[in-house]
Amino acid sequence: MSDFFSxxxxxxxxxxxxxxxxxxxxLTIQISYFALLIGILLGTIIALIDTxxxxxxxxxxxxICRVYVGxxxxxxxxxxxxIMFFVIFAVKGFPSIxxxxxxxxxxxxxxxxxxxxxxxxxxxxxxxxxxxALGLSRWTIFTKIVAPQAIKxxxxxxxxxxxxxxKETAIVSMVGMYDLNMAxxxxxxxxxxxxxxxxxxxxxxxxxxxxxxxxxxxKRIEKSLRRSDLRTEE
Amino acid sequence: MNNKNTDLKIKxxxxxxxKNKVLNGIDFELVEGERVVILGPSGxxxxxxxxxxxxxxxxxxxxxxxxxxxxxxKNIRRIRRNIGMVFQHFNLISNMTVMENLTLxxxxxxxxxxxEAEKRARELLKHIGLLSKVDAYPAxxxxxxxxxxxxxxxxxxxPEVLLFDEPTSALDPESIxxxxxxxxxxxxxxxxxxxxxxxxxFAKEIATRIVFLxxxxxxxEGTPSEFFTHPKTPRVREFLEKVx
Numbered sequence: 001m002s003d004f005f006s007x008x009x010x011x012x013x014x015x016x017x018x019x020x021x022x023x024x025x026x027l028t029i030q031i032s033y034f035a036l037l038i039g040i041l042l043g044t045i046i047a048l049i050d051t052x053x054x055x056x057x058x059x060x061x062x063x064i065c066r067v068y069v070g071x072x073x074x075x076x077x078x079x080x081x082x083i084m085f086f087v088i089f090a091v092k093g094f095p096s097i098x099x100x101x102x103x104x105x106x107x108x109x110x111x112x113x114x115x116x117x118x119x120x121x122x123x124x125x126x127x128x129x130x131x132x133a134l135g136l137s138r139w140t141i142f143t144k145i146v147a148p149q150a151i152k153x154x155x156x157x158x159x160x161x162x163x164x165x166x167k168e169t170a171i172v173s174m175v176g177m178y179d180l181n182m183a184x185x186x187x188x189x190x191x192x193x194x195x196x197x198x199x200x201x202x203x204x205x206x207x208x209x210x211x212x213x214x215x216x217x218x219k220r221i222e223k224s225l226r227r228s229d230l231r232t233e234e
Numbered sequence: 235m236n237n238k239n240t241d242l243k244i245k246x247x248x249x250x251x252x253k254n255k256v257l258n259g260i261d262f263e264l265v266e267g268e269r270v271v272i273l274g275p276s277g278x279x280x281x282x283x284x285x286x287x288x289x290x291x292x293x294x295x296x297x298x299x300x301x302x303x304x305x306x307x308k309n310i311r312r313i314r315r316n317i318g319m320v321f322q323h324f325n326l327i328s329n330m331t332v333m334e335n336l337t338l339x340x341x342x343x344x345x346x347x348x349x350e351a352e353k354r355a356r357e358l359l360k361h362i363g364l365l366s367k368v369d370a371y372p373a374x375x376x377x378x379x380x381x382x383x384x385x386x387x388x389x390x391x392x393p394e395v396l397l398f399d400e401p402t403s404a405l406d407p408e409s410i411x412x413x414x415x416x417x418x419x420x421x422x423x424x425x426x427x428x429x430x431x432x433x434x435x436f437a438k439e440i441a442t443r444i445v446f447l448x449x450x451x452x453x454x455e456g457t458p459s460e461f462f463t464h465p466k467t468p469r470v471r472e473f474l475e476k477v478x
Contacts, residue, residue: 124325124328126321129290129319129321132288133288133325133388134338134391135314140342144338145329229328229371
């Protein structure tokens with residue numbers, strides 16, 4: 001146990017190690033952030049196409065979305081990452097961070113689409129009917145009535161997706177990228193600390209702290225969105 | 235001769251959900267000032283009939299004229315402003331306060347300025363005794379309060395016709411009276427009304443005409459006194475024996 005604490009002291013008193021951890025952490029956050037940006041944006045578009053009123057114009061886009069979501073959800077993330085790195089973006093000098101962001105973004109889009117789609121479908125159809133009966137346009141009904149109610153159902157599940165992506169980015173170490181996970185492995189290796197337990201423990205704390213922060217923010221947003229559900233007046 | 239306008243004319247209205255044929259050719263006319271109560275056993279297509287009039291369900295076949303204009307997918311949005319609809323489950327917009335529920339459509343459709351709409355909303359809410367709920371969200375209202383707000387919301391657009399789809403079926407007995415007296419009041423003021431209801435005594439009292447639907451067809455219609463005291467068809471006689 002005293003060995004653990006002395007190692008902990010060693011890690012935090014060695015600027016190179018701290019620097020490695022922070023660099024790794026920064027890459028993890030960068031990939032997660034931009035991937036989620038793509039994921040939520042593209043996921044929203046897919047969900048909107050998927051829940052749109054069926055018509056002959058929508059038949060092909062709807063089919064494409066279904067196939068896309070099916071393919072992404074039906075194959076391992078690690079394989080998708082490999083395909084991006086070794087097939088699609090196997091161009092010398094192409095920045096690996098971009099490749100990783102695209103890989104995780106496209107993956108996250110499929111899951112976000114399912115979450116958003118579920119949120120939209122969970123809104124009582126009577127709400128849309130009320131809008132139609134009042135002569136409102138489909139656009140007004142969606143933006144003023146359906147979307148604000150859907151968001152309440154979407155936020156908690158989307159929070160989950162955010163957490164999943166942050167943790168899943170750890171597999172970029174498989175293609176040699178220096179993220180938080182890789183930093184822990186590197187610091188623990190023979191030519192550095194020659195002990196894995198402490199750097200991996202510290203990396204775990206970094207992940208945990210990030211995820212707790214996100215859970216806290218999501219809870220706050222959820223709470224403020226639930227205002228109109230309260231049975232008391234403001 | 236009466237010089238009243240025909241608000242609504244329906245020819246051979248049909249509606250099927252997949253293979254399930256719900257309406258099988260309905261011919262119907264509604265004249266200004268009429269109060270038509272639609273009766274019939276469950277599954278006879280009463281609600282579907284009403285929902286087809288406001289195009290909540292798109293008819294499978296048939297023609298519908300509103301104020302002489304053929305209703306199509308293109309003009310239905312404009313026409314709906316003149317056809318108020320009150321639902322069984324109220325359908326107040328749950329993310330909006332009572333005031334927002336009332337003012338959303340008139341302001342969005344540019345029929346009133348916001349302050350005008352708010353003034354009108356306050357007047358109507360005051361009239362039904364719910365002015366204190368103006369900033370409340372629907373979740374904090376009782377069923378009867380929700381339905382009265384929903385009726386007032388429909389009235390905000392000053393529709394020519396008001397459709398009620400089982401407006402009291404989801405209410406507790408105490409609230410039913412409040413909602414019915416509001417409908418009665420609208421009737422007394424000359425509102426053209428179509429209503430699907432199971433409240434027989436209310437139907438008898440309020441209707442100028444009863445329409446009886448069975449298996450998606452109108453099989454009998456007439457004034458309440460004709461209908462309730464001298465039913466013509468065995469099917470209606472059987473129905474009345476059960477419900478009265």
